[in-house]
Amino acid sequence: MSSEALRSDYRLVSEMVRPGTRVLDVGCGDGELLAFLAQHKQVDARGIEISRGGVAACVAKGLAVIQGDADTDLADYPDDCFDYVILSQTIQATRNPKIVLEQMLRIGRNAIVSFPNFGHWRIRTHLMFNGRMPVTENLPDTWYNTPNIHFCTIRDFVALADELQARIVRADALDAAGKPVGVKMPWWFWNMMGEQGIFWLARQGDRT
Amino acid sequence: MNQRHHEADDPHSLVLRLAADEPLVLESGASLAPVQIAYQTYGTLNAARTNAILICHALTGDQHVANVHPVTGKAGWWISMVGPGKPIDTDRFFVICSNVIGGCMGSSGPASTDPKTGEAFATAFPVLTISDMVRAQARLIDHLGIETLLAVVGGSMGGMQVLAWASLFPGRVFAAMPIASAAKHSAQNIAFHEVGRQAVMADPEWRRGRYQQEGARPVKGLAVARMAAHITYLSEPALQRKFGRKLQDREAPTFSFDADFQVESYLRHQGISFVERFDANSYLYLTRAMDYFDLAADNGGSLGAAFRNTRTRFCLVSFTSDWLFPTTDSRQIVHALNAAGASVSFVEIESDKGHDAFLLEEPNLFATTRGFLNAAATARGIPGGAA
Numbered sequence A: 001m002s003s004e005a006l007r008s009d010y011r012l013v014s015e016m017v018r019p020g021t022r023v024l025d026v027g028c029g030d031g032e033l034l035a036f037l038a039q040h041k042q043v044d045a046r047g048i049e050i051s052r053g054g055v056a057a058c059v060a061k062g063l064a065v066i067q068g069d070a071d072t073d074l075a076d077y078p079d080d081c082f083d084y085v086i087l088s089q090t091i092q093a094t095r096n097p098k099i100v101l102e103q104m105l106r107i108g109r110n111a112i113v114s115f116p117n118f119g120h121w122r123i124r125t126h127l128m129f130n131g132r133m134p135v136t137e138n139l140p141d142t143w144y145n146t147p148n149i150h151f152c153t154i155r156d157f158v159a160l161a162d163e164l165q166a167r168i169v170r171a172d173a174l175d176a177a178g179k180p181v182g183v184k185m186p187w188w189f190w191n192m193m194g195e196q197g198i199f200w201l202a203r204q205g206d207r208t
Numbered sequence B: 001m002n003q004r005h006h007e008a009d010d011p012h013s014l015v016l017r018l019a020a021d022e023p024l025v026l027e028s029g030a031s032l033a034p035v036q037i038a039y040q041t042y043g044t045l046n047a048a049r050t051n052a053i054l055i056c057h058a059l060t061g062d063q064h065v066a067n068v069h070p071v072t073g074k075a076g077w078w079i080s081m082v083g084p085g086k087p088i089d090t091d092r093f094f095v096i097c098s099n100v101i102g103g104c105m106g107s108s109g110p111a112s113t114d115p116k117t118g119e120a121f122a123t124a125f126p127v128l129t130i131s132d133m134v135r136a137q138a139r140l141i142d143h144l145g146i147e148t149l150l151a152v153v154g155g156s157m158g159g160m161q162v163l164a165w166a167s168l169f170p171g172r173v174f175a176a177m178p179i180a181s182a183a184k185h186s187a188q189n190i191a192f193h194e195v196g197r198q199a200v201m202a203d204p205e206w207r208r209g210r211y212q213q214e215g216a217r218p219v220k221g222l223a224v225a226r227m228a229a230h231i232t233y234l235s236e237p238a239l240q241r242k243f244g245r246k247l248q249d250r251e252a253p254t255f256s257f258d259a260d261f262q263v264e265s266y267l268r269h270q271g272i273s274f275v276e277r278f279d280a281n282s283y284l285y286l287t288r289a290m291d292y293f294d295l296a297a298d299n300g301g302s303l304g305a306a307f308r309n310t311r312t313r314f315c316l317v318s319f320t321s322d323w324l325f326p327t328t329d330s331r332q333i334v335h336a337l338n339a340a341g342a343s344v345s346f347v348e349i350e351s352d353k354g355h356d357a358f359l360l361e362e363p364n365l366f367a368t369t370r371g372f373l374n375a376a377a378t379a380r381g382i383p384g385g386a387a
Helices: A008-016 A032-040 A052-060 A070-076 A097-107 A121-130 A154-163 A187-193 B003-009 B130-143 B157-168 B187-202 B204-209 B219-233 B236-242 B262-277 B280-292 B327-339 B354-359 B363-379
Strands: A022-026 A044-049 A064-067 A082-088 A108-116 A166-174 A196-203 B014-018 B035-042 B052-056 B094-098 B149-155 B173-179 B313-319 B343-349
Touching: A008 A032, A008 A082, A008 A108, A008 A166, A008 A196, A022 A032, A022 A097, A032 A044, A044 A052, A044 A070, A052 A064, A052 B343, A052 B363, A070 A097, A070 B327, A082 A097, A097 A108, A097 A154, A097 A196, A121 A187, A154 A166, A154 A187, A154 A196, A166 A187, B014 B130, B035 B130, B052 B130, B052 B157, B094 B130, B130 B157, B130 B280, B149 B157, B149 B363, B157 B173, B157 B280, B173 B363, B187 B204, B187 B219, B187 B280, B204 B219, B204 B280, B219 B262, B219 B280, B219 B354, B236 B262, B313 B327, B313 B354, B313 B363, B327 B343, B343 B363
Parallel strands: A022 A044, A022 A082, A044 A064, A064 B343, A082 A108, B052 B094, B052 B149, B149 B173, B173 B313, B313 B343
Antiparallel strands: A108 A196, A166 A196, B014 B035, B035 B094
């Protein structure tokens, strides 16, 4: 697969990963990103995926993927066993995002998290004018059947990173077309214009 | 001498005979020589000798994986998994399966003739462990001129052998697939095995193990052992779905101890057909070997230590309704492999068929096996196997 064909958030994530490192993708789906990283970045690729179908697809690709749950199974990994722990579009579906993030920064030296930004202007206007929980193209579920139980905004995520004393190595916001909203914009602008946020976190004190 | 006893010494299989000067030193300290190993192969070993897959059979299985069984006349026990175009594809892979030592289908075991006495070993045969079985298999793999197996695959007791292979000979196992297995036999499982053994030994025809010499057959004891064990291979929902409370060929209960219920009739049939093909003493030895299995204990109490620095890629599978080797057993191994930094995949397959699911038509097991083995073959540079 060429990098053009890769989902835009995956492309950004893959830019952050150094070649030849050890990577854990939490909620790796059918293994698209992991397979790309294994092929193009020669990483030692590992995954956790909750769906059987996803795990089977990953195993068929030759990936080492465990059927499991971000909320419960990260605790099983020893400290520092990965260079990067990736969580793509999954943190909002975890029961305890804070503990998941803590675990990611315990088992990996770097954490890369992408998530839908609930502070995007379209969502704000939807709630403001309709008075109902926003349903958008990217977030098509209704409030009662959504797996996304912990939505946050880009600013919320920055606050959580601060609370965990994580260092933000790099952050990006992507617009609806998957293009970066613009580097060096203030948080409030990203929080309005970004459909999703992608954060690269490291432990305070660690130098990457 | 009946067909089964004939198979113990002179099986319908390929046979490796290790001479008296090549003894197998056992974990108990005893040594076994000469040793005989009966095995079947399917497919062709490639020139580079890189496409060999060893299948390890379960407690009551044998080497007849994918051919007609010489005693029962039935199809091989894993015919849906192994064969041309099957998940373990004999068009691409060279598949080997040997009868475990302690078994009764041609590898040295209690039913084999002791060359010193000219009689069956019976209980004079040394008690074995899973590691002993694996060391014997390693002799066979040496004999076949194979340095590193592409994969070792097995379910239940076969899975224990897979784990022992990966731990004892990490450099000889490129990929390992333990299915519905555990790194140690649980107290509950030891308990079930003890019930089975006691049933065999309580049969007066067992004759302290010397039934062959004395022309007796402990068929009742072994059949009861099999009936009890068979229940543990199923699940309550599967029994309910298959039998419920349905009566066997009758309209009403007979108010007797006849097999009124279908489930009774089914279990009796399981017991009776088992004794036709299995040796009672073998059953004692093999259940004992499983009971002794504890890979962590063999490695200073740490399961992770059993796999330290391993380069083997692992794929574990469990089944939701398997209460004999439950998912938690597989997860414990996954946990240890993660701690050891090993490459490990794990999938829990939804099935209501209990422990037996690994032997049955389970499309998800087939897909996982096919995917894992083909990926391993590709990683090892074995041609063929279009996706």
